[in-house]
């Protein structure tokens with residue numbers, strides 16, 4: 275399969291690359307330092323990146339930023355980051371990919387454990403992740419050409435404890451291998467509209 279992987283250089287992107295890279299052709303995408311340059315908050319950038327790839331079989335999104343801050347202190351810009359990047363960036367990628375995915379192809383998005391569990395300074399993260407999971411459940415019923423769409427919801431990865439561990443005290447980290455299997459199940463399996471929790 276020809277797979278476009280947005281966020282290829284991140285912790286999750288690298289886990290997916292390791293897990294699926296031997297069996298499939300992965301086209302890594304991000305804003306910098308990737309085969310395919312893409313800005314997921316910009317529809318025009320997404321369309322021109324996909325146009326340069328041509329048709330493909332699967333889109334995996336392992337990117338999207340949110341701000342961490344206490345609810346009373348969150349600024350307008352901090353709320354907007356989660357809405358524009360983590361939430362609508364992934365929704366736009368999924369919607370525009372419909373014009374480029376081969377029949378029976380798939381879309382896999384990424385949420386996170388905060389859709390179900392609360393952490394300090396996690397209101398924006400919880401909001402975006404819950405919205406994404408509801409979006410996938412609903413929009414997956416309206417996909418053309420026998421496409422499928424699922425979402426992976428990991429807790430903190432072992433590799434990311436240094437970066438996010440302070441926010442996830444008491445949450446047992448998961449291995450990149452476990453996370454890789456969830457993306458594989460979405461891409462190579464038969465299910466549609468599922469949230470694959472890795473926690």
Ligand SMILES: NC(=O)c1ccc[n+]([C@@H]2O[C@H](COP(=O)([O-])OP(=O)(O)OC[C@H]3O[C@@H](n4cnc5c(N)ncnc54)[C@H](OP(=O)(O)O)[C@@H]3O)[C@@H](O)[C@H]2O)c1
Pocket residue numbers: 280281282283284285286287303304305306307312313314315336337338339340359360363384385386387427428429430431434438
């Ligand atoms: N790591 C974890 O433990 C964990 C757990 C649960 C959920 N998640 C979620 O999984 C996603 C990826 O997390 P991560 O930790 O792997 O991220 P990361 O290490 O920060 O990497 C993010 C990747 O996405 C790219 N990227 C960032 N903003 C982008 C944009 N606007 N347009 C295009 N590409 C962009 C980055 O490259 P450039 O900077 O070059 O664009 C990079 O390749 C995030 O949404 C995160 O919330 C992560």
